[in-house]
Ligand SMILES: Nc1ncnc2c1ncn2[C@@H]1O[C@H](COP(=O)(O)OP(=O)(O)OP(=O)(O)O)[C@@H](O)[C@H]1O
């Protein structure tokens with residue numbers, strides 16, 4: 102270690118995307134190692150709109166590991182954080198920063214403490230997979246700081262110890278989490294099926310139905326399901342393995358009809374498995390059901406799927422449109438059915454890629470009021486004002502990156518404390 106001064110601080114900042122599963126992970130065969138009962142497949146969301154930024158730093162002056170999440174100090178004592186820190190530390194190698202004159206050997210890492218600051222640019226613990234982006238970013242940034250020369254798949258197996266779905270956020274585009282067979286979980290990791298450019302016509306619209314923290318966390322919910330649902334066993338053994346193969350094929354061939362059919366059916370089966378749990382778990386609400394019904398009617402009338410829907414452990418809808426034109430129509434239909442409260446402004450009601458609004462011909466609140474009623478709606482006089490808090494328009498996106506712009510660092514480069 103650099104002897105001359107105990108004052109140095111070394112840091113790395115990374116940005117990592119979140120992901121949405123189109124074939125769901127639900128149920129663990131090992132709770133501690135976070136090993137799933139089936140493979141899953143996800144689409145990585147564009148970090149320009151939804152991402153975690155994490156700065157990790159090390160200094161001989163830090164007397165303990167500390168972390169700040171969204172500006173508030175949180176405890177790192179939980180088993181999941183500890184597993185990630187331990188696994189990365191054990192893979193740390195020598196670091197030599199010539200510019201700063203810092204030398205850290207593999208052995209030094211056992212004694213050195215880290216400071217971590219992380220920020221999610223979207224609601225935490227609200228069913229928008231903050232834990233996925235969060236743990237992926239933590240592991241990725243620490244691996245860079247500690248020069249752990251693992252490839253992304255090996256890092257994904259470490260991120261998995263933080264939160265299962267986090268392993269899929271180590272890659273952009275379309276990602277498969279292979280459940281693996283090994284008891285220790287060494288082969289339970291993520292691989293990229295295709296990058297984000299492979300199928301770049303897709304447009305994703307998220308309807309944030311509620312940004313409140315949910316009642317039953319994914320962890321607790323899936324534990325109850327494993328203990329009580331027979332349907333889960335059938336799903337994991339008989340249904341998912343076949344679906345995974347079909348979904349891989351659909352992604353490879355950019356076959357939207359199959360992709361949408363598989364994603365919607367899988368989301369519905371996941372929620373059926375939740376209902377089959379004792380006591381039953383209800384993640385979707387009336388607004389979620391209305392959105393499903395709208396999309397189903399539209400897809401049926403069009404003769405071929407236009408939009409896929411999928412819902413994680415919460416009421417928020419993630420809608421995947423086959424192309425921009427369809428996305429513009431989707432936004433029109435959604436805004437008709439779920440207009441904002443009268444005091445809202447359009448800028449904070451539709452977030453992310455706002456250019457879709459232009460395509461949809463909706464550039465003011467007045468334009469929402471004069472939208473035509475979608476043919477899928479039975480009673481056009483009934484609009485569900487305020488039932489969607491806001492929308493996020495996005496697309497498939499890239500995997501983790503290191504940020505070099507100091508203005509994006511979350512820790513002070515001199516003190517290693519939050520800026
Ligand atoms: N940026 C982050 N860095 C590290 N950990 C994070 C970060 N963001 C969230 N977490 C962890 O994830 C937890 C929230 O996970 P939880 O599964 O409850 O919600 P979610 O991931 O937002 O929703 P879901 O998994 O249902 O989509 C937080 O309490 C925290 O422990």
Ligand SMILES: C[C@@](O)(CCOP(=O)(O)OP(=O)(O)O)CC(=O)O
Nearest residue numbers: 122125126264265266319320413414
């Ligand atoms: C419904 C899901 O989003 C469940 C995600 O569960 P988590 O990964 O949050 O659970 P833990 O492994 O216990 O942290 C489906 C999915 O992302 O595949």
